[in-house]
Amino acid sequence: xxxxxxxxxxxxxxxxxxxxxxxxxxxxxxxxxxxxxxxxxxxxxxxxxxxxxxxxxxxxxxxxxxxxxxxxxxxxxxxxxxxxxxxxxxxxxxxxxxxxxxxxxxxxxxxxxxxxxxxxxxxxxxxxxxxxxxxxxxxxxxxxxxxxxxxxxxxxxxxxxx
Numbered sequence: 001x002x003x004x005x006x007x008x009x010x011x012x013x014x015x016x017x018x019x020x021x022x023x024x025x026x027x028x029x030x031x032x033x034x035x036x037x038x039x040x041x042x043x044x045x046x047x048x049x050x051x052x053x054x055x056x057x058x059x060x061x062x063x064x065x066x067x068x069x070x071x072x073x074x075x076x077x078x079x080x081x082x083x084x085x086x087x088x089x090x091x092x093x094x095x096x097x098x099x100x101x102x103x104x105x106x107x108x109x110x111x112x113x114x115x116x117x118x119x120x121x122x123x124x125x126x127x128x129x130x131x132x133x134x135x136x137x138x139x140x141x142x143x144x145x146x147x148x149x150x151x152x153x154x155x156x157x158x159x160x161x162x
Contacts, residue, residue, distance in 0.1 A: 004035070009053065014070035018042070019105060021050055021064065034108035048108030052101045053078050065129035066103070068136040073162070074103040075113075075134070075141045079127035098127065100141060100160050113162040121158060122146030 009021040009032075018037045023030045032053070036045040053064055053076055068074035077098050098121055100114040122145050133154075134143045140161040144154035 009064045010066045010076070012066055012068070012074055014105070017045070017070065017105075019070075019074065019103070019108075021053065021066075022047075034103060034110070036105070036108060046108050050108070050110060052099075052110040052112065065131055065134065067129075067134045067141065068103075070105040072136070072139060073105060075136060075160075075162075076101050076103070077116075077127065077129055077134075077143070095123070100162070102162055114160045116145075116158065116160070120145070120156075122156070 004020060004022045007023045009023065011021075012019045016039055020035045020037070022033050022035050024033070025031075032050040033047040034050050035047050037043065038045045064076050066074045066076045078101055079096050079098055095118055097118060098116040099112050100116065101110050102113045103110050121143070129143070134141060136142075140159050143158045143160070144156070145158045146155040
């Protein structure tokens with residue numbers, strides 16, 4: 001057993017490694033890192049500072065949904081708030097573009113790989129993915145977008161090839 005910190009935003013496994021987005025409490029807020037744990041003993045291969053995904057979503061049944069694989073990377077979406085800080089999930093600007101974030105499985109470093117304009121994804125796409133809203137297949141990220149109504153009723157599939 002290994003204690004990861006205050007909270008974990010997402011968790012993925014591939015081969016003999018587990019990848020996690022871990023929050024630790026620090027003076028004035030939280031420190032967010034991407035961890036890779038290797039082997040049955042959960043040896044820490046790296047902890048890399050994470051800055052492109054929201055870090056303070058502790059609401060009920062929440063977290064960041066991540067899709068992908070350990071060969072081509074892990075992917076999520078986010079949205080910039082004022083300045084360069086990601087907006088918190090549930091606190092999204094329905095007019096601002098959505099950013100696709102890639103997490104490098106070898107280093108844990110995050111990078112923006114695409115910016116999706118609102119006219120493409122619709123105003124109801126939240127600034128984070130929900131379960132079963134995205135898949136990574138054959139080198140491309142596929143997102144369900146453009147909702148209509150309160151219940152997810154997706155109208156589009158958006159393909160992003162990083």
